[in-house]
Amino acid sequence: MKKKLVTTALAVLAVCQLQAVSTAKLKEAVATVKAVGGEGRGNVAASEAWRTLSQAEAGSLVVILSSMDDASPLAANWLRGAVHAIADRELAAGRKLPVAALRKFINDTERNPRARRFAFDLIEQADAKLAKSLVPDFINDPSVELRRDAVQGVIDAADAAKRNGKKDDATRGYQKALRYARDVDQIQKAVGALREFGQTVDVPKQFGFLMDWQVVGPFDNTEREGFARVFPPEKGVQLGGAYPGKEGEVKWQAFTSEDEYGLVDMNTALSMKKGVTAYAFTEFEAQAAGPAELRLGSKNAWKIWVNGKFVFGRDEYHRGKRIDQYHLKVNLKAGINTILVKVCQDEQEQPWTKEWDFQLRVSDSTGAAVLAKNRRPTPSAALNPPKGGKKGY
Amino acid sequence: MKKTIITAMIVCVTAGSTDAGNWTQFRGPKGMSVVTDRLPAELKESNVKWKTDLPGRGLSSPIVVGDKVFLSAASGPDQSRLHVICLDSKSGGKLWERQFWATGRTMTHEKTCVAAPTPVSDGRRLYVLFSSNDLLCLDLDGNLVWLRGLTVDYPNASNSLGMASSPVVADGVLVVQVENDSESFAAGINVNTGENLWKLDRPKAANWTSPIAIERDGRELAILQSSAGIHAVAPRSGKEVWYFGGGASTIPSSTFGPDGVLYVPANGITALQPGSSTKDVKELWVSGQLKPGTSSPVIVRDRIYTVNSSGVLTCGAIKDGKRLWQIRMEGKKFSATPIASGERLYCVNEDGLLQIIDCSGDEGKVTSSLALGEVVLGTPSVAGDAIYVRSDGHVWKIGG
Numbered sequence: 001m002k003k004k005l006v007t008t009a010l011a012v013l014a015v016c017q018l019q020a021v022s023t024a025k026l027k028e029a030v031a032t033v034k035a036v037g038g039e040g041r042g043n044v045a046a047s048e049a050w051r052t053l054s055q056a057e058a059g060s061l062v063v064i065l066s067s068m069d070d071a072s073p074l075a076a077n078w079l080r081g082a083v084h085a086i087a088d089r090e091l092a093a094g095r096k097l098p099v100a101a102l103r104k105f106i107n108d109t110e111r112n113p114r115a116r117r118f119a120f121d122l123i124e125q126a127d128a129k130l131a132k133s134l135v136p137d138f139i140n141d142p143s144v145e146l147r148r149d150a151v152q153g154v155i156d157a158a159d160a161a162k163r164n165g166k167k168d169d170a171t172r173g174y175q176k177a178l179r180y181a182r183d184v185d186q187i188q189k190a191v192g193a194l195r196e197f198g199q200t201v202d203v204p205k206q207f208g209f210l211m212d213w214q215v216v217g218p219f220d221n222t223e224r225e226g227f228a229r230v231f232p233p234e235k236g237v238q239l240g241g242a243y244p245g246k247e248g249e250v251k252w253q254a255f256t257s258e259d260e261y262g263l264v265d266m267n268t269a270l271s272m273k274k275g276v277t278a279y280a281f282t283e284f285e286a287q288a289a290g291p292a293e294l295r296l297g298s299k300n301a302w303k304i305w306v307n308g309k310f311v312f313g314r315d316e317y318h319r320g321k322r323i324d325q326y327h328l329k330v331n332l333k334a335g336i337n338t339i340l341v342k343v344c345q346d347e348q349e350q351p352w353t354k355e356w357d358f359q360l361r362v363s364d365s366t367g368a369a370v371l372a373k374n375r376r377p378t379p380s381a382a383l384n385p386p387k388g389g390k391k392g393y
Numbered sequence: 394m395k396k397t398i399i400t401a402m403i404v405c406v407t408a409g410s411t412d413a414g415n416w417t418q419f420r421g422p423k424g425m426s427v428v429t430d431r432l433p434a435e436l437k438e439s440n441v442k443w444k445t446d447l448p449g450r451g452l453s454s455p456i457v458v459g460d461k462v463f464l465s466a467a468s469g470p471d472q473s474r475l476h477v478i479c480l481d482s483k484s485g486g487k488l489w490e491r492q493f494w495a496t497g498r499t500m501t502h503e504k505t506c507v508a509a510p511t512p513v514s515d516g517r518r519l520y521v522l523f524s525s526n527d528l529l530c531l532d533l534d535g536n537l538v539w540l541r542g543l544t545v546d547y548p549n550a551s552n553s554l555g556m557a558s559s560p561v562v563a564d565g566v567l568v569v570q571v572e573n574d575s576e577s578f579a580a581g582i583n584v585n586t587g588e589n590l591w592k593l594d595r596p597k598a599a600n601w602t603s604p605i606a607i608e609r610d611g612r613e614l615a616i617l618q619s620s621a622g623i624h625a626v627a628p629r630s631g632k633e634v635w636y637f638g639g640g641a642s643t644i645p646s647s648t649f650g651p652d653g654v655l656y657v658p659a660n661g662i663t664a665l666q667p668g669s670s671t672k673d674v675k676e677l678w679v680s681g682q683l684k685p686g687t688s689s690p691v692i693v694r695d696r697i698y699t700v701n702s703s704g705v706l707t708c709g710a711i712k713d714g715k716r717l718w719q720i721r722m723e724g725k726k727f728s729a730t731p732i733a734s735g736e737r738l739y740c741v742n743e744d745g746l747l748q749i750i751d752c753s754g755d756e757g758k759v760t761s762s763l764a765l766g767e768v769v770l771g772t773p774s775v776a777g778d779a780i781y782v783r784s785d786g787h788v789w790k791i792g793g
Contacts, residue, residue, distance in 0.1 A: 038546045040588035043539035050537050073496040074542050081537040084491050183470055316574040319553035325500055
């Protein structure tokens, strides 16, 4: 009884503290928060604006969520914190969230994908049953997080069909999951299940791994200095050219990955060496001009250029690798785009420092493969990987 | 209601200092892992006051300010959801939670996770750092004061195995070590604005140790440990006060003893007498017999305790670093740093077995244990007469 009285008193206090935030004030606060920059710039003003936002009524939730559309990642976090504070306060006070408006917001797939997922989380807190009923419709959603839940539902149903001996239903389910999945673990789950049923799955094509390369090296990377040094391929790729390498003249040579996860293994292409660097080059013929992502995995130091323009580089060695480790936003032009990758090996001698490789794929912002017009058929070795063999992840 | 108001007033008063009853940072007051509180002498199920679900993974320690327990956690398929949670220390009930998105990389080794660094509080605010290098400042009621995305600012500041250094507040400045193979730095950050007061290039090498604040000649210094050694810097300027080379561990952190000696995990343990400048720093002794694993050394009166990764607890003498005794605790894998209370050490192994080691005799002895039944990698925290332990799924309050 005493606890109930205190809770009620606190709720009343919370209501009293609530101030009606006018639309103009809300707009101004959003603009202030969205003006935050790097290294803490704008934090002081944003802090005050955040107080205004967090005191807004629940009816303002969708307005704030909508403002995330063109917000920077830092500004989006300020806004997210405010939405969470409002929702927390409303739910703790036993009041309702504007579920219908949140649902309308989610249905607008032009909105910020993460904001839509956040809106879904709020609905889940307010009405779990309704939230559950919405999930199947997210199977082809631009929000990867919303899509994931729907795909998981399909996988779970396929698993159940498999357990009940309904192989055809299970196969259709896993195929559907594979069609829509974007997360690596769900793709691998579907691929594994389909292979158990004797199906062949073109994993490199599913992901969009780039398999065909020209490679050249080794160049010197003693004491890791080769990462910063500009070797001839960085000045311009001439596939017929020969260059002075670490151990003599080196020439471009063709290399096709036979790994189902598109591993470009320099130890295979150029033989196992330490304190070296090499380059890999490919041409990607885009169907149309537009934004894309290069998704790279490597435990070696690397740099990457697209159409001769430097995109990003990282000088970390042997700390781990995974598919889609790095997401690099690029703009492709219609037709041929050149991609040059520099991959460096250091001089560590421990057993876990042998790898000298990378994997690269082209995708849209959700992770769906973007396939080149000049993509060649997947090598049969990558279609039928040996069980327990080396994997590029 | 009257009681509530009085309690609130007490919290307001006590929250301004780091007095007994608060546990405001990794390894507690001054990073010493030592408490004067009376912790339970026996561990049993009935000592568990509450157990609360957590919304995500974490090996950061809980911190406690007044009657609030704060934790960080990360969730989602790629751990990109960052949680800051505030619990009522009496009931374990959630008082508030804030969620954010990771703006930096979230890849880590599977053993660790994005919520690895322990938050720190100056009694007024909470500073929460994640492996993604997202740095959040909230007040104790959950109001966002400022935020930073340190990988947004410095795009190559990350470690593919995960970051774990816990920030510290020294001389009113938030000190962070974001050290890795690539864009490696330490920074002093204005606690009011989140802006850099200074930023130092640091050795380009992975480093998971945490800075500590030590007091010397009436002023606070920030101790930055790395594979290069120890740098003592003035927290407000970042200027080097003294340096000790020769290397140091990149996992366990140094401990500043009540005797004014800095015990550095280097070549086992190296005892340093800090000075006013580099030439004044004295190496008192080096002991290879006291080599710790991932946990940091604990100093109790004239003893130093270290734990290796397979659960061997070693006790040495702080006067010369000589080993006095060694026992194997229960369990095979240990990550967490022990907490000392009087003659007892409280250790938890990776299987979640919390145990008390009585160190009052000629040799340590495990006298009591409690199986929590979940993987525990984080160092326990203490506030009042209770121990707080967290796993990926839960936080327990034991005793109190």
